[in-house]
Amino acid sequence: MTGTTATTPHPPAELDDTGHEPTAEPIPPEGVRNYSFTFPPSLMRRLRSAQWHTLQNPDGHQTVSGLVRAVVAEEVARLEDTYNGGLPFPEVEGRLPPGPGPAGAQRGAAIRAINRRKARQEADSGA
Template sequence: MRNRSYAIPDSLHDRLRDAVWHTRTAEDGYANHSELVRAAIESEVSRLEAAYNGGRPFPAATGRVSRGPSPQGAARGAVIRQRLRAAKQAAQAQGDGQESHEE
């Protein structure tokens, strides 16, 4: 078994942590994050195999799966960067205006 790293929203991570914490002693709970993540991934991959490949494992991928943000995530990032640039420009303009009044 190897460690893997995936980006997930903080809100989903918080829910994961809380679910593990509150159910860790339950008969059907999970002792740690990894156990719950493995079970969730196994369930979803099995669902996809059933829906799209007759219940059989998919053949090995022949190329790379895209890394980085989804198109929606990239769009959100662009909006955030645009807002940050606008705020920086506004702050610079305000600073320029204050300097001209001080002279």
């Protein structure tokens, strides 16, 4: 079957000389590796939907991984420009400590304290 269907919003791609669909997202020379990150389910749904529904646009991404790589590369470049004179940060050896850094821990504690106060106020007001 050719053409567009309800589950495939784009026509089948032309195959390259290896019999595979060509990709607009070449794999970097060092290759790729799987990593595990946590995302809120709502963000993951939005990510998958954005990739799928923009696939055929000139700036669309062929895969969710390709979209994630592009977004992360852009943000890392911004951080390097802003905080390290446009140069890559020194590589971190070994494992990063889990959890937030000191500033993040303070923000989390402040948010939890606000939430506890709100819960007490609602309980005291009979809500």
